[in-house]
Amino acid sequence: GNSVTQMEGPVTLSEEAFLTINCTYTATGYPSLFWYVQYPGEGLQLLLKATKADDKGSNKGFEATYRKETTSFHLEKGSVQVSDSAVYFCARPGRAGGFKTIFGAGTRLFVKA
Amino acid sequence: GAGVSQSPRYKVAKRGQDVALRCDPISGHVSLFWYQQALGQGPEFLTYFQNEAQLDKSGLPSDRFFAERPEGSVSTLKIQRTQQEDSAVYLCASSLTPEGGYEQYFGPGTRLTVT
Numbered sequence: 728g729n730s731v732t733q734m735e736g737p738v739t740l741s742e743e744a745f746l747t748i749n750c751t752y753t754a755t756g757y758p759s760l761f762w763y764v765q766y767p768g769e770g771l772q773l774l775l776k777a778t779k780a781d782d783k784g785s786n787k788g789f790e791a792t793y794r795k796e797t798t799s800f801h802l803e804k805g806s807v808q809v810s811d812s813a814v815y816f817c818a819r820p821g822r823a824g825g826f827k828t829i830f831g832a833g834t835r836l837f838v839k840a
Numbered sequence: 841g842a843g844v845s846q847s848p849r850y851k852v853a854k855r856g857q858d859v860a861l862r863c864d865p866i867s868g869h870v871s872l873f874w875y876q877q878a879l880g881q882g883p884e885f886l887t888y889f890q891n892e893a894q895l896d897k898s899g900l901p902s903d904r905f906f907a908e909r910p911e912g913s914v915s916t917l918k919i920q921r922t923q924q925e926d927s928a929v930y931l932c933a934s935s936l937t938p939e940g941g942y943e944q945y946f947g948p949g950t951r952l953t954v955t
Contacts, residue, residue: 731882763946770844770931770946771883816882826871826896828944830882 733817733831740807741839748802748834750791750817760784760793760800761818763830771816774802812838842866844947846932852953853922861917861950865934872915873944874907875931883931889915890938922954 734749752760762774762784775784777793777800784791789804802815814833821827845864853859865872871890875883876899886905888896891912900907904923909915919926929951933944 761943768948770948771933772946773943776943818882821885826873826888826890826938827885827899828873828883829885830875832880832882 731817731819731829731831733834736814736833736835737837738834739837739839742809743806744838746802746804746807746811746836748815748817748836750800750802750831751798752800752817752819753798754819757795758819760791761828762789762791762800762802763816763818765814765816765833767813774815807836807838809838809840812836844932844934844945846930846947846950848950849948850951850953852955855924855954856921858918858920859922859952861919861930861952863915863917863932863947865913865915865932866945867913869934869936869945870938871935871944872909873933873935874915874917875933876901877929877931877949879928886917919952922952924954927952927954
């Protein structure tokens with residue numbers, strides 16, 4: 728079936744550390760892939776996206792590369808800040824031409840000063 | 841401009857009560873989604889509207905759940921005879937286009953607690 732699996736949290740890092748949050752997906756074809764972020768007390772907001780294989784999405788220092796060989800879309804940032812503390816969700820459309828979005832379970836990130 | 845707003849932000853209901861949750865999407869957005877988010881989980885799709893038409897309600901967990909968007913803007917999610925398992929955060933999102941691969945803008949959610 729169609730699903731999204733991301734690494735369990737919480738992830739705790741010190742400021743300026745390197746971040747990787749793993750995400751893999753199952754799908755037929757090559758759907759668009761997304762990372763959403765949920766800051767404390769706020770709604771989810773789109774962080775970045777990639778619409779086809781080998782695309783790299785980037786925003787606010789975060790990057791993720793759509794890798795069809797490994798069906799992965801790992802989120803990375805070279806130097807995290809305290810303000811990056813949030814919950815990160817990997818997501819994909821439910822099916823081609825469909826309307827729903829399937830979200831991973833979320834990974835909570837804590838960044839310590 | 842204003843983002844997606846939801847009301848109330850918090851709702852406590854006794855088991856068996858009916859509740860109504862409101863979503864005001866971004867003006868002009870064609871698509872509107874409702875999701876249910878249990879504690880520590882990602883959002884789970886409930887239903888989708890394109891303007892006033894409810895095109896997908898496959899995620900509604902039971903016939904106690906009902907959603908409407910009569911004029912293609914504001915939407916209401918109604919839960920009848922609430923049960924404890926209905927306790928969750930209910931998220932509304934809107935999108936400018938009908939296609940599923942485009943960015944959705946989320947509201948802050950309504951946290952429903954059924955006692």
